Amino acid sequence: MTQGILFKNARLAGSIPSFRGLADVRVRDGVIAEVGTNLELSEGETAIDARGNLLSPGLVDLHVHVYPGAVLGLMADEVGYRTGVTTVIDAGSAGPLNFQEFVDRAILTQKTRVLSWINFARYGLAGSLSELDAPEKLATYDELEPFARNELVVGMKLRASSSVVGKMGIEPIRQGVAMARRLGMRVMVHVGNAPPHLPDVLSLLGAGDIVTHAFHGKPGGILTESGDVIPEAMEARERGVLFDVGHGNASFNVNVMRKCLDKGFGPDSISSDLHLQSISKVGDLPLTLSKFLALGMDPVEVLELASTRVAKNLGLNSLGAIAPGYVADLVLWRLVEGESLLFDSDGNELKSTLRLAPVMVMKGGEILLSAQEV
Numbered sequence: 001m002t003q004g005i006l007f008k009n010a011r012l013a014g015s016i017p018s019f020r021g022l023a024d025v026r027v028r029d030g031v032i033a034e035v036g037t038n039l040e041l042s043e044g045e046t047a048i049d050a051r052g053n054l055l056s057p058g059l060v061d062l063h064v065h066v067y068p069g070a071v072l073g074l075m076a077d078e079v080g081y082r083t084g085v086t087t088v089i090d091a092g093s094a095g096p097l098n099f100q101e102f103v104d105r106a107i108l109t110q111k112t113r114v115l116s117w118i119n120f121a122r123y124g125l126a127g128s129l130s131e132l133d134a135p136e137k138l139a140t141y142d143e144l145e146p147f148a149r150n151e152l153v154v155g156m157k158l159r160a161s162s163s164v165v166g167k168m169g170i171e172p173i174r175q176g177v178a179m180a181r182r183l184g185m186r187v188m189v190h191v192g193n194a195p196p197h198l199p200d201v202l203s204l205l206g207a208g209d210i211v212t213h214a215f216h217g218k219p220g221g222i223l224t225e226s227g228d229v230i231p232e233a234m235e236a237r238e239r240g241v242l243f244d245v246g247h248g249n250a251s252f253n254v255n256v257m258r259k260c261l262d263k264g265f266g267p268d269s270i271s272s273d274l275h276l277q278s279i280s281k282v283g284d285l286p287l288t289l290s291k292f293l294a295l296g297m298d299p300v301e302v303l304e305l306a307s308t309r310v311a312k313n314l315g316l317n318s319l320g321a322i323a324p325g326y327v328a329d330l331v332l333w334r335l336v337e338g339e340s341l342l343f344d345s346d347g348n349e350l351k352s353t354l355r356l357a358p359v360m361v362m363k364g365g366e367i368l369l370s371a372q373e374v
């Protein structure tokens, strides 16, 4: 544990209540102790002058694959703290029958905090990527029940793509949602190539459930042929269903995203879907966030969509905000100016003039990364 640290003159993202203007943030014993203006340096504390740069909560990436025992797995620290992501949430790489191996090998060994969606498929994505295409692959109530109370598990993951469900169609998705309801869990559903068709999937979901890859550019997505948001998605949002980005290899299309933003249907969270095959295209979560800056969004809002909003959507009470009592996961950002071209999953260009770059990363009060100069 470090001695106390006092950040001076920071612009805050993710503060509760929302703080305008420059603020000071005091960190003591691994938690945020005080947020205010003109805070005095106490004895033994170190001051870090943020010089008007953005200070955000440590990012929380809602959708990554960090179980090397599964087909697409990276290690959490490859996509985690070095890029300002202090918490990653694995999206169902493991199921109930290999979850303990995942914990031992891929959670306990990493500096980055790892939480997880548990797959409805018994062995998650270990072995094959058609994990829901046969009845014997689906987990039973008894297999899943212990994980409903596991503090590492945020909910159940279901992938609703034709390549995943095969001849089973929407049936495993229906059964998975029903199982999650029995267990009192939320679900995160991946949507992609139909069938199952998006309206049918959305009809199963309720408040707090999450759709990931919501803004993909494949046929049968979130837009009608005339470019409006499909009514089933509008109704789902009314019910409290949440829509996540999940960039990935083939699941983020800037033309779709732009139309949705124009219609007032922005994302409820921005995640990367980083895995072995997508990392060369996605890069990291800050690069994904920079694409939203290029789409015209404000840096504070973008950072909150990958931290505060994720924690709130998942009920992670002590993470994802700058407020007294919260865990001191904090990232100091530099906004780097300069023209560059960024690309979505489908190769469409985005002209970027501003990028987010982490210059200091703190997790639980400990500085894990510090660039030479702020």
Ligand SMILES: [Zn+2]
Pocket (backbone or CB within 6 Å): 063, 064, 065, 091, 248, 273
């Ligand atoms: Zn994924």
